[in-house]
Amino acid sequence: MYKYDHYDQAMVDARVEEFRDQVRRRIEGHLTEDQFKSLRLMNGLYLQLHAYMLRVAVPYGTLSSAQMRALADIADKYDRGYGHFTTRQNIQYNWIKLEEAPDILADLAKVEMHAIQTSGNCIRNISSDQYAGAAADEEVDPRPYAELLRQWSTFHPEFLTLPRKFKICVIASEQDRAAMRLHDIGIRILRNEAGELGARFYVGGGMGRTPMIAPVIRDFVPLDQLITYSEACLRVYNRYGRRDNKFKARIKILVHEMGADEYTRQVEEEFAHLLSQGIEPPTAELERIRTYFQDPAFEHGALDALDRSDPDFALWVDRNTMAHKQAGYINATISLKPVGGIPGDASADQMRLMADLAERYSFDELRVTHAQNIVLPHVRKADLYEVWKQLDQAGLGTANIDQIDDIIACPGLDYCSLANARSIPVAQKISQRFAAGGKADALGELKLKISGCINACGHHHAGHIGILGVDRKGKENYQLLLGGSEAEDTSLGKITGPGFDEDGIVDAIERATDVYLRERGEGERFLDTYRRIGMEPFKEAIYG
Amino acid sequence: MAEVLPLPSEGAGSGDHVQFRFRDDEPLMDPAVTVDAFIDQTNATAVRVEPGDDARKLLPHLGRIGLVEVNFPAFTDGRGYSVARILREAGYAGELRAVGDVLIDQLSQMKRCGFDAFAPDKPLDETDAKAAFDRWPHVYQPAADARVPIWNLRHGRNQEQNG
Numbered sequence A: 001m002y003k004y005d006h007y008d009q010a011m012v013d014a015r016v017e018e019f020r021d022q023v024r025r026r027i028e029g030h031l032t033e034d035q036f037k038s039l040r041l042m043n044g045l046y047l048q049l050h051a052y053m054l055r056v057a058v059p060y061g062t063l064s065s066a067q068m069r070a071l072a073d074i075a076d077k078y079d080r081g082y083g084h085f086t087t088r089q090n091i092q093y094n095w096i097k098l099e100e101a102p103d104i105l106a107d108l109a110k111v112e113m114h115a116i117q118t119s120g121n122c123i124r125n126i127s128s129d130q131y132a133g134a135a136a137d138e139e140v141d142p143r144p145y146a147e148l149l150r151q152w153s154t155f156h157p158e159f160l161t162l163p164r165k166f167k168i169c170v171i172a173s174e175q176d177r178a179a180m181r182l183h184d185i186g187i188r189i190l191r192n193e194a195g196e197l198g199a200r201f202y203v204g205g206g207m208g209r210t211p212m213i214a215p216v217i218r219d220f221v222p223l224d225q226l227i228t229y230s231e232a233c234l235r236v237y238n239r240y241g242r243r244d245n246k247f248k249a250r251i252k253i254l255v256h257e258m259g260a261d262e263y264t265r266q267v268e269e270e271f272a273h274l275l276s277q278g279i280e281p282p283t284a285e286l287e288r289i290r291t292y293f294q295d296p297a298f299e300h301g302a303l304d305a306l307d308r309s310d311p312d313f314a315l316w317v318d319r320n321t322m323a324h325k326q327a328g329y330i331n332a333t334i335s336l337k338p339v340g341g342i343p344g345d346a347s348a349d350q351m352r353l354m355a356d357l358a359e360r361y362s363f364d365e366l367r368v369t370h371a372q373n374i375v376l377p378h379v380r381k382a383d384l385y386e387v388w389k390q391l392d393q394a395g396l397g398t399a400n401i402d403q404i405d406d407i408i409a410c411p412g413l414d415y416c417s418l419a420n421a422r423s424i425p426v427a428q429k430i431s432q433r434f435a436a437g438g439k440a441d442a443l444g445e446l447k448l449k450i451s452g453c454i455n456a457c458g459h460h461h462a463g464h465i466g467i468l469g470v471d472r473k474g475k476e477n478y479q480l481l482l483g484g485s486e487a488e489d490t491s492l493g494k495i496t497g498p499g500f501d502e503d504g505i506v507d508a509i510e511r512a513t514d515v516y517l518r519e520r521g522e523g524e525r526f527l528d529t530y531r532r533i534g535m536e537p538f539k540e541a542i543y544g
Numbered sequence B: 001m002a003e004v005l006p007l008p009s010e011g012a013g014s015g016d017h018v019q020f021r022f023r024d025d026e027p028l029m030d031p032a033v034t035v036d037a038f039i040d041q042t043n044a045t046a047v048r049v050e051p052g053d054d055a056r057k058l059l060p061h062l063g064r065i066g067l068v069e070v071n072f073p074a075f076t077d078g079r080g081y082s083v084a085r086i087l088r089e090a091g092y093a094g095e096l097r098a099v100g101d102v103l104i105d106q107l108s109q110m111k112r113c114g115f116d117a118f119a120p121d122k123p124l125d126e127t128d129a130k131a132a133f134d135r136w137p138h139v140y141q142p143a144a145d146a147r148v149p150i151w152n153l154r155h156g157r158n159q160e161q162n163g
Ligand code: SF4
Pocket: A410, A411, A412, A413, A416, A417, A418, A419, A420, A451, A452, A453, A454, A455, A456, A457, A458
């Protein structure tokens, strides 16, 4: 994986000093809260309901064991012994003291980590496929391009005060495991007919209160123009994105109001101009970055079979692993969704165990997924049983990836000051209801996502089943959506009808899943059945 | 390496208090007019750009511009950064002055985008401002200043870029 050189380290160290100085000026009264707010946000510090929250960047979701251990230490030292992995492959701590934040950033810098641009109206941490460099179906490893974009976007002087936040995702396979088209810019690395690698740009996707699927604005950008093209996309947005209304300030609104064709025309014009400015990095830089993402020293001829005699292990293998590009190896996903747990939470001890397992069995690498789980990307099949046994003993052996109890949930009203309703207790109830009696297993792939308000941090629009918390006359109320998908068949869910209270929503979901079990055809997932038979039968069952 | 901060020259300019100036030439004392007025008045030499203005309207007239003031009514409105780079990319070499809600923590990014004079609404603490100008040991990407991006330094390309 990528390693800092003295330049990267110097930049992160300077950032720690800058923030220390900003906190000092705030405490001494030289900065108003409004002025300070934008500065702390750019360092990942949010003010939540009860305390500050710190969001730490995990670039393209890749972590080393040493980094995971440092995250565990931070949880113990500065928080309550927990961390919360997020839908943007980052980690958040919910109980942070402002005075301690500079020290946390200093601790992070020691393991080549930071909280730079994890919030605020700037280009955020670049996300990617959690199986990058390990997936059997990828064209190339997308992370070198994500790393190049990370460098370009870090402290980019023109784009630190954009109309609104800006999220970029890079993938390199047809299967989309990163919700690529629901980003401000989604990039897919692919080959053209001549066999050359390039980048397809999708611009103007997003969730929030006005969800949009990003249209393609350029089929193929040569890789030696990747940064220049990105800069053109951003400049048009910075100049013309709306600043009169916070809720209309994302690039999706600009692309929508201007029209994708007109936006594209302006980007192409800006691109032609910027080409003359020579802003593209030397190709040697991409080569240098690529050397960090070479395959680990796989054992060739490793045993390419699993002993499935333990039925619990066999079930976990079926649910939680993905084919690896290297024979004899496998991608193993650690579920952070135990029955009745808080989705995405891990204790410091669990983080340490995952770090140990990665060090011993996965070439020192871990990945954070946008579904709030952790992947060990390079496990020898021969070691998998041992890995599973250790996970299981630590409460990390839940076999439920992409099932109804593998829930994505935002922090909701338990933490977030913008929330209308709690997300976590609803997730817990659903997971308890469906895990009991093996119903979750019977339902197969069914992605359920919960947001505590219209901002959609829990991706409810993109859930096969989505839940949106709203405020109804001062009471928490939950709307139900069906038919969303964040994968390559991206679609947005539709609201079924009137909302429910906390218990009512769990019952309504159960009735919807009963329709599926009754109607499903051979090999159909919940989403496929919904797409075939439409909303009506579900509505009848839910409200009838 | 951090840049050396020239001595700030105070009080120069057309009404706004220029607190920091990174130029050797004499400041222009002409009043800055709006972009539309500037295009109409063929003898005007100083122009004030508001966030909603299209900076490219000025490009045919660069030859007679001696001062561009770019207004930041609120520090959160970042359109002025693109204005600055667009003018510098087109070869504008005159004074480019940031005016309005100009704060310590935006100084270095403003300078990188091509601003070479700063007239904040409220005077800034000199020591803190100097620290802010000198904050970054390196830069990751090219902009309108002469700093060489890390990705060039890494490969022995230490010469200035034209971007
Ligand atoms: S969706 Fe709403 S409640 Fe949930 S984290 Fe985002 S802003 Fe907070």
